[in-house]
Amino acid sequence: MHPVRRKRLIVIVFILAGAAVTATLVLSALEENINLFYPPEQVAGGEAPVGKRIRVGGMVLEGSVQRASDSLEVGFVLTDRRGSDVGVRYSGILPDLFREGQGILVTGELDQAGVFQADEVLAKHDENYMPPELIQADIR
Amino acid sequence: MKQRLKELWHQLGSPRWFYQISGRWPVWLLALGLILIAAGWVWGLAYAPPDYQQGNSFRIMYVHVPASMLAQSCYILLGVAGAVLLIWRMKLADMVVAVAAPIGVGFVALSLVTGVLWGKPTWLQASDRWWVWDARTTSMLVLLFLYFGIIALRQAIARPESAGRACAVLAVVGLINIPIIKYSVDWWLTLHQPASFTLTEKPAMPAEMWLPLLVSALGFYVFFAGAMTVALRTEILRREQRTQWVRDLAGVLTR
Numbered sequence: 588m589h590p591v592r593r594k595r596l597i598v599i600v601f602i603l604a605g606a607a608v609t610a611t612l613v614l615s616a617l618e619e620n621i622n623l624f625y626p627p628e629q630v631a632g633g634e635a636p637v638g639k640r641i642r643v644g645g646m647v648l649e650g651s652v653q654r655a656s657d658s659l660e661v662g663f664v665l666t667d668r669r670g671s672d673v674g675v676r677y678s679g680i681l682p683d684l685f686r687e688g689q690g691i692l693v694t695g696e697l698d699q700a701g702v703f704q705a706d707e708v709l710a711k712h713d714e715n716y717m718p719p720e721l722i723q724a725d726i727r
Numbered sequence: 728m729k730q731r732l733k734e735l736w737h738q739l740g741s742p743r744w745f746y747q748i749s750g751r752w753p754v755w756l757l758a759l760g761l762i763l764i765a766a767g768w769v770w771g772l773a774y775a776p777p778d779y780q781q782g783n784s785f786r787i788m789y790v791h792v793p794a795s796m797l798a799q800s801c802y803i804l805l806g807v808a809g810a811v812l813l814i815w816r817m818k819l820a821d822m823v824v825a826v827a828a829p830i831g832v833g834f835v836a837l838s839l840v841t842g843v844l845w846g847k848p849t850w851l852q853a854s855d856r857w858w859v860w861d862a863r864t865t866s867m868l869v870l871l872f873l874y875f876g877i878i879a880l881r882q883a884i885a886r887p888e889s890a891g892r893a894c895a896v897l898a899v900v901g902l903i904n905i906p907i908i909k910y911s912v913d914w915w916l917t918l919h920q921p922a923s924f925t926l927t928e929k930p931a932m933p934a935e936m937w938l939p940l941l942v943s944a945l946g947f948y949v950f951f952a953g954a955m956t957v958a959l960r961t962e963i964l965r966r967e968q969r970t971q972w973v974r975d976l977a978g979v980l981t982r
Contacts, residue, residue: 595814599899606900610907614914622916623861644916682852684780692850692918709850709859714923716785716932718776 624692627671630703637697643673644692644711652687665691665703677705684710742819742963743972752956760950767793767943775936784848789940791841793947795867798838799905801831801951802870805877806902809895819959821891822966824898826958828877830951835871842867850918862911863919866904873901 588596614621624642625635635641645665652663659678666672675693685691690711695704738744771789778785808823842864843857851857858864877894884890912921923931930937967973 592814599810599813602896603899603902606903610903614907618915621862623859623918624916626916680853682849684849684852707854709854709918710852711918712780712849712920714920714931716778716781716788716923716936718933718935719779720776721779721933 627665627667627673628669630673630697630701631671635697637699640694640696642692642694643675643697643703644690645673647685647687647689647691648672649687665693673703674701675703675705677708679706679708681708682710684712739819740815740817742822742967743970745819746960746963749956749960753953753960756949756953756956758953760946760948760953763942763946763949765946767939767941767946771939771943775939776933778936781849784845787841787845789943791838791845792940793944794834794837794841796944797947797951798831798834798867798870799908800948801827801834802873802898802901803905805831805898806905809898812891812895813899818966819963821895822959822962823955824877824891824894825881826962827955828874828881828894830954830958832871832874832878834947834951835867835874839864839867839871846918859918861917861919862915863908863917866908866911869904870908873897873904877901 624644627643627645629635630643635643643665645667648664648666652661654661659680660676661678661681662674662676664672664674677693677695685708690713692709692711693703693705694707694709697703768789772786775786775789777783805824805827808820808827811817812820812824846859847857850859877897880897881890881894884893911917912919924937964973964976
């Protein structure tokens with residue numbers, strides 16, 4: 588390679604490396620803020636602020652969903668399946684994808700008793716796609 | 728082989744050479760691309776099975792995933808062409824940066840719009856909002872603004888040579904965003920699901936679902952190559968309009 592071009596190449600590599608280091612530092616400093624939600628572990632561990640609008644995400648614990656018979660009130664537990672759980676209360680319509688074992692994101696406030704008062708429920712879906720017949724065959 | 732590659736590299740330094748060899752490329756590339764896209768979409772939208780959870784709404788993936796792939800691949804092309812321009816001062820590389828940016832905008836826009844349309848009935852069905860600022864959606868929006876920035880920068884600088892170099896530097900620096908988009912779903916907690924396809928593991932869906940996606944994605948790449956060739960040929964003529972070969976081509980008589 589021609590020396591002038593080699594020099595330019597080195598300059599570009601340095602620019603890229605500098606940009607990469609800057610981006611890494613900025614992003615790692617902002618890490619907590621880039622995470623969209625608190626996992627149950629942080630909420631149970633007292634790391635999530637009380638009385639502030641936050642998001643919590645986890646899996647709906649099987650058998651934990653309790654619906655009121657006369658209102659849209661619903662209670663359920665979000666779990667990380669590693670021993671940390673958060674109780675959630677919500678009043679409103681749930682998304683179609685809401686079901687036991689499903690990944691769910693709730694927006695709202697954590698009250699003094701450690702119960703999450705949600706006013707919005709978002710459904711997460713995973714990266715797996717499957718025709719319905721195959722799932723039924725799996726269950727059988 | 729090495730000698731041939733070296734020769735090809737030198738020939739790429741001549742926009743005229745590229746113009747002359749690429750005359751019939753657009754027809755074939757655009758036609759083949761459109762056929763593949765049509766086949767992938769009909770297959771995916773009408774014949775692939777529905778998803779057990781999302782039903783039919785997952786089918787927008789046959790547009791969303793290829794559009795997102797192209798949005799990023801086109802940016803990588805922009806960054807590489809920018810580096811080639813800065814190192815070798817190759818005219819054709821500058822033209823690639825100039826014409827690929829608006830095409831890339833189209834793919835990011837398609838990716839974002841289909842993403843919103845997919846997210847609304849799945850993630851946000853019980854919510855008023857249409858958009859969530861997670862790491863994936865935000866980094867993709869940053870990609871759109873990077874494209875806008877590169878287009879605007881070229882307009883803002885009067886001297887074409889300086890404009891080209893400034894755009895090239897921005898394109899190269901912006902490459903940092905590509906791994907951020909790719910790994911955003913692994914590095915941070917996001918609403919967007921992780922990748923269904925990796926190099927090391929088998930796809931997270933059966934072949935009857937991913938085959939149409941593969942066909943559609945191939946079609947997007949071929950169509951992109953065709954669109955790039957058309958745009959590049961136009962750009963070559965525009966920039967070389969004062970040269971003898973273009974005048975001869977246009978039948979313009981010179982005194």
